[in-house]
Amino acid sequence: MASKKIKTSVAAKKFLNRGAWTAEEDEKLAQYVAINGPRRWKLIAFNSGLNRCGKSCRLRWLNYLRPNIKRGNFSDAEDDLILRLHRLLGNRWSLIAQRIPERTDNEIKNYWNSHLSKKSKLMEKLPAIPLSAAPLQLESINCGKETEASGEAADLSSDTDDKLFDFSSKGTYGFEWVKDFLELEEDS
DNA sequence: AACGAAGTCAACCGCTAATTT
DNA sequence: GAAATTAGCGGTTGACTTCGT
Known part of the structure; x- marks a missing residue:
């Protein structure tokens, strides 16, 4: 059949x-x-x-x-965020996209493959240099958008670090979880 | 100006997960 | 519970553009 x-x-x-x-x-x-x-x-x-x-x-x-799609150049803050998220999540483009307002997974994936993967490799060669010279400008990104996706990535919450991966308790675009992650990263 | 190489990105493919019947 | 259908994901392709010689 x-x-x-x-x-x-x-x-x-x-x-x-x-x-x-x-x-x-x-x-x-x-x-x-x-x-x-x-x-x-x-x-x-x-x-x-x-x-x-x-x-x-x-x-x-x-x-x-669909509405609310931003097209065109990625800002430095978006670059920085994608790099950090990719370090955290790997090639989970849909998860990354859910945390970058108005960008699609396909666009982020393409942008990563054509721009950021090189940048990322460069960073790995220079571990002493932080991902971004400027602090992550979370405020510069539209954070007000609470979506239906707040419960997504629940599968990740069962990972080794429950606190780190517990997206369900954060607003999708709240970025609080990113700050948690970055604090953990800096402590280590 | 012409050509090939490299880069970019929209779209497709194959697969799995989730939902419906 | 099984089968069929639908939704979603990540990897890959190929057309087009830009760059270097």
């Missing part, structure tokens, strides 16, 4: 649009999601008249069309 399903899926894919989204497609998707909400992406893809798969629609919405 699975193989039949795969064959159907491959055949169907031949007729789906791929590649870059047009402004017209963006508009269709945005309109449909505004009315019906961002769920059941397969239905969204079908009902909105977009010749795209649901996965593609979801990605486009999450990374470009």
